[in-house]
Amino acid sequence: MKDVAARAGVGLKTVSRVVNGEPGVTADTERRVQEAIEALGFRRNDSARVLRKGRTASIGLVLEDLANPFYGPLSRAVEEVARAHGALLINGSSAEDPGREQELVLAFCARRVDGLIVIPAGTDHRYLEPELRAGVATVFVDRPAGRIEVDTVLTDSFGGARAGVAHLIAHGHRRIGFIGDQPRIHTAVERLRGYRAAMADAGLAVADGWVSLGSTEPGRVREALAAMLAGPDPVTALFAGNNRVTVTAVRELAGRSRPVALVSFDDIELADLLGITVVAQDSAALGRTAAERLFRRLDGSGEPPARLELPTRLIPRGSGELPPA
Amino acid sequence: MKDVAARAGVGLKTVSRVVNGEPGVTADTERRVQEAIEALGFRRNDSARVLRKGRTASIGLVLEDLANPFYGPLSRAVEEVARAHGALLINGSSAEDPGREQELVLAFCARRVDGLIVIPAGTDHRYLEPELRAGVATVFVDRPAGRIEVDTVLTDSFGGARAGVAHLIAHGHRRIGFIGDQPRIHTAVERLRGYRAAMADAGLAVADGWVSLGSTEPGRVREALAAMLAGPDPVTALFAGNNRVTVTAVRELAGRSRPVALVSFDDIELADLLGITVVAQDSAALGRTAAERLFRRLDGSGEPPARLELPTRLIPRGSGELPPA
Numbered sequence: 001m002k003d004v005a006a007r008a009g010v011g012l013k014t015v016s017r018v019v020n021g022e023p024g025v026t027a028d029t030e031r032r033v034q035e036a037i038e039a040l041g042f043r044r045n046d047s048a049r050v051l052r053k054g055r056t057a058s059i060g061l062v063l064e065d066l067a068n069p070f071y072g073p074l075s076r077a078v079e080e081v082a083r084a085h086g087a088l089l090i091n092g093s094s095a096e097d098p099g100r101e102q103e104l105v106l107a108f109c110a111r112r113v114d115g116l117i118v119i120p121a122g123t124d125h126r127y128l129e130p131e132l133r134a135g136v137a138t139v140f141v142d143r144p145a146g147r148i149e150v151d152t153v154l155t156d157s158f159g160g161a162r163a164g165v166a167h168l169i170a171h172g173h174r175r176i177g178f179i180g181d182q183p184r185i186h187t188a189v190e191r192l193r194g195y196r197a198a199m200a201d202a203g204l205a206v207a208d209g210w211v212s213l214g215s216t217e218p219g220r221v222r223e224a225l226a227a228m229l230a231g232p233d234p235v236t237a238l239f240a241g242n243n244r245v246t247v248t249a250v251r252e253l254a255g256r257s258r259p260v261a262l263v264s265f266d267d268i269e270l271a272d273l274l275g276i277t278v279v280a281q282d283s284a285a286l287g288r289t290a291a292e293r294l295f296r297r298l299d300g301s302g303e304p305p306a307r308l309e310l311p312t313r314l315i316p317r318g319s320g321e322l323p324p325a
Numbered sequence: 326m327k328d329v330a331a332r333a334g335v336g337l338k339t340v341s342r343v344v345n346g347e348p349g350v351t352a353d354t355e356r357r358v359q360e361a362i363e364a365l366g367f368r369r370n371d372s373a374r375v376l377r378k379g380r381t382a383s384i385g386l387v388l389e390d391l392a393n394p395f396y397g398p399l400s401r402a403v404e405e406v407a408r409a410h411g412a413l414l415i416n417g418s419s420a421e422d423p424g425r426e427q428e429l430v431l432a433f434c435a436r437r438v439d440g441l442i443v444i445p446a447g448t449d450h451r452y453l454e455p456e457l458r459a460g461v462a463t464v465f466v467d468r469p470a471g472r473i474e475v476d477t478v479l480t481d482s483f484g485g486a487r488a489g490v491a492h493l494i495a496h497g498h499r500r501i502g503f504i505g506d507q508p509r510i511h512t513a514v515e516r517l518r519g520y521r522a523a524m525a526d527a528g529l530a531v532a533d534g535w536v537s538l539g540s541t542e543p544g545r546v547r548e549a550l551a552a553m554l555a556g557p558d559p560v561t562a563l564f565a566g567n568n569r570v571t572v573t574a575v576r577e578l579a580g581r582s583r584p585v586a587l588v589s590f591d592d593i594e595l596a597d598l599l600g601i602t603v604v605a606q607d608s609a610a611l612g613r614t615a616a617e618r619l620f621r622r623l624d625g626s627g628e629p630p631a632r633l634e635l636p637t638r639l640i641p642r643g644s645g646e647l648p649p650a
Contacts, residue, residue, distance in 0.1 A: 056432055058415070067401035067609075069394045069594065076392035079418055088432055090383070091416040093404055107381050107413055247594060254598055269394065269572060270595055273579055284392075 060108030077287030098122025160312030161194025180241025277320025385433030402612030423447025485637030486519025505566025541569035602645025
């Protein structure tokens with residue numbers, strides 16, 4: 001880039017602007033920079049860093065589960081941004097195992113990825129400190145990092161769950177169950193907090209038996225739901241803490257004679273046809289926002305680490321508008 | 326390997342044994358082979374190579390679309406096999422663009438992946454010949470390679486579609502539509518061939534207007550379906566050529582007063598609750614089979630390239646058992 005700047009007779013920042021398609025460059029200057037680029041055979045895989053290394057850039061993406069449909073649009077969005085920057089995507093699943101997350105992240109670093117996007121399974125990420133010092137750009141997405149300061153892109157889980165539960169309360173429910181993911185997962189805890197806030201807002205007490213956090217395996221969710229629906233004071237509505245819980249809950253509730261209202265955190269394909277009311281998060285926007293932030297860092301942005309929260313959207317489709325049985 | 330064998334004064338098989346850590350080699354022979362390896366800087370495409378290079382092995386997986394839920398279980402299965410072999414997964418989508426497929430494959434090769442698993446978008450893969458000669462193990466999955474001989478793992482698209490259409494015929498349908506993916510995609514053509522075979526088996530003619538191949542975008546599928554359902558001789562049943570077609574068809578048919586029978590090639594999450602009869606393929610088994618084959622090659626298996634076909638499973642759930650309106 002220095003050579004291009006010298007040949008075009010402009011500053012480094014101007015070359016950067018032209019290459020990134022940013023405004024603030026006159027047509028004449030842009031032409032001169034482009035000519036210098038042509039003349040020098042300068043090819044940019046986006047980050048200047050890639051140029052220096054003379055190899056294809058790559059970014060590592062650690063997900064929780066490659067097979068969970070929630071991560072499909074997220075991965076795809078990360079890939080599209082990476083592709084626009086000439087970078088390849090290295091992918092892996094932690095399967096909710098903090099040890100495996102760390103192993104993957106460090107294996108990616110050993111492969112000298114230029115950047116990392118992490119959906120963490122663990123809660124202590126100090127193992128990343130040497131890598132961060134060595135300049136590996138890192139963005140956490142969907143769940144925050146623990147004990148390190150890095151860019152983070154989250155969905156507003158608290159606000160989304162609070163709105164979803166308030167929706168059930170507005171439709172007359174007083175006994176509402178909450179089934180969520182494991183308590184060490186940030187989103188599970190935030191959504192539970194949203195549930196509790198909505199109940200408190202309405203002056204409703206929460207019985208112990210109405211809340212269940214744990215594995216999202218069908219058997220565990222089935223049992224938790226059966227317990228909430230049994231006994232003298234069964235719940236009349238359920239707030240499902242994520243798409244995996246919803247799939248099992250929808251199957252279980254379909255077989256019931258007494259209708260139970262349902263709001264799902266996360267949308268699901270064909271949920272419109274099944275009439276499932278959801279608090280939708282934009283999985284593609286999470287991926288895109290995280291990846292764009294990562295590439296801005298790779299381009300040398302020196303901003304301090306930030307935490308971005310994307311809003312949710314409540315989509316009423318019938319199941320969340322059922323009155324108490 | 327020949328050079329190593331010559332220098333160590335042993336046969337090729339012995340070198341292979343040492344490199345693969347197999348038994349049947351004396352300590353002295355092993356030492357001689359190791360010395361020859363050191364001296365010649367011999368590098369090999371598998372775990373031994375990884376050890377010596379001090380880097381993690383990796384395999385590249387080129388999909389059509391990271392966001393299509395069909396590929397989730399496939400990717401996950403490939404990842405699990407790779408992980409069991411200590412290898413990382415590099416991922417990318419072709420977005421059905423043969424140029425982008427080639428670009429990704431070659432970018433992966435430039436990053437020196439040890440092996441490739443490809444769901445191709447294109448039909449001519451001679452661009453891979455230099456890489457194959459250089460020893461990059463390659464397996465095609467879901468769709469075959471064009472003009473090169475490589476291991477291929479497919480679903481029995483022809484047999485699956487034939488069985489699905491025969492199922493509709495057995496339930497009394499004579500006018501059956503087929504909406505599939507673009508005609509350059511192998512699976513689309515095979516499934517259409519299965520449809521035609523089932524119709525021919527039953528002595529039924531296929532009207533021109535009953536078959537439509539093209540993009541699986543909702544708008545295109547909607548139009549094709551509307552055309553088949555209009556006019557004096559509308560179809561009474563539809564065979565949907567893949568999960569993307571099915572999602573749109575289910576939405577469109579849900580709004581119709583006159584019921585139209587439907588069988589879907591591919592299962593979809595919650596299709597059980599919607600009563601959608603499907604010809605299910607095992608996406609995880611495709612990924613696992615392809616990855617296992619790849620790692621057998623990386624471990625030095627010298628078998629000739631083979632073509633494996635996995636069976637489908639017809640799951641009746643209601644939509645395929647509706648009689649003609």
